[in-house]
Amino acid sequence: MSARELVVSGLSRRVGDAVLLHDAAFTVPAGEVVALVGPNGAGKSSLLRAMTGVAQDGARAAMGQSPGSVVLDDVDLLGLKRRERARRMALVEQELKAEFSLTVRQVVGLGRIPHESGWAVAAGDPGMVEAAMARAGVAAWGDRLLSSLSGGEQQRVQLARALAQEPELLLLDEPTNHLDVRAQMDTLGLLREVAATGVSVVAALHDLNLAAAYCDHVVVLAGGRVQAVGDVRRVLTAELVEATYGVGVDVLEHPRTGRPLIAFSPGAAAASDVIASGRRGVRPR
Ligand SMILES: Nc1ncnc2c1ncn2[C@@H]1O[C@H](COP(=O)(O)OP(=O)(O)OP(=O)(O)O)[C@@H](O)[C@H]1O
Secondary structure, eight states: OOOOEEEEEEEEEEETTEEEEEEEEEEEESSSEEEEEOOTTSSHHHHHHHHHOHHHHHHHHHHTOOOOEEEETTEEGGGSOHHHHHHHEEEEOSSOOSOTTSBHHHHHHHTTGGGOSSSOTTTSOHHHHHHHHHHTTOGGGTTSBGGGSOHHHHHHHHHHHHHHTOOSEEEEESTTTTOOHHHHHHHHHHHHHHHHTTOEEEEEOSOHHHHHHHOSEEEEEETTEEEEEEEHHHHOOHHHHHHHHSOOEEEEEOTTTOSEEEEEOTTSSOHHHHHHTTOOSOOOO
């Protein structure tokens, strides 16, 4: 039997004349944490949203377009009905929705909606909600309003909500951007634990060293196109980082883990130099 895979293909996103995502495709092992990296505006959020299928539902129907496919364990998740899809995948977005008047427990309870027969939020399985809060380290804040929490604390609540959803595919858009170093490591450690239970996790990350330390595979995006995919040890080279981000780096080997350690040097290869010399984009894998 072949190893489990997450196979993404044919994902595009267009707003008016602007093409935000060009026919994105990649294959990575299922059941691990995969880093999605790339500069600001590369299309990471667009790709994650396209993977949920939600953004395209209306447009696809109107234009008769294919939504692409996100195949996990031989099932195309984008081919499922919305509710079934919501049981199988969760997206933790950067921006919080209008949930500020809810308590933390209620917000986490929202994750159970796809599993409820009606809309009785969180009534169906309080044990699952409490377990998800404990796992994400937010149990002590259960009765507090979401609005009373700091940005980093709110981010952990969103993760708890996604865990309560019990997805097979967990997508996260910069889950560490408000977090201190310890909380970043806790979050990535938790994601690895979640992946170890068989869940496929794809997380957009800005911190390349965090990606290299916690993820085995990486998808590199630039200009709305997938530029490279593969093992972090093979893909995260100095050349790739330089070409993708326009900064000079040295990529060392971590003395304890053997993983890439990206060392930035102030003053090395400014982005304008790279653009001026025409070295945009990265070499294909
Ligand atoms: N509604 C929209 N209309 C036009 N352009 C958009 C729209 N939404 C996003 N874009 C553009 O699409 C590009 C990709 O945006 P996206 O948010 O996917 O990038 P990102 O890689 O997640 O960026 P960041 O790291 O800054 O969060 C950006 O240039 C952005 O300005």
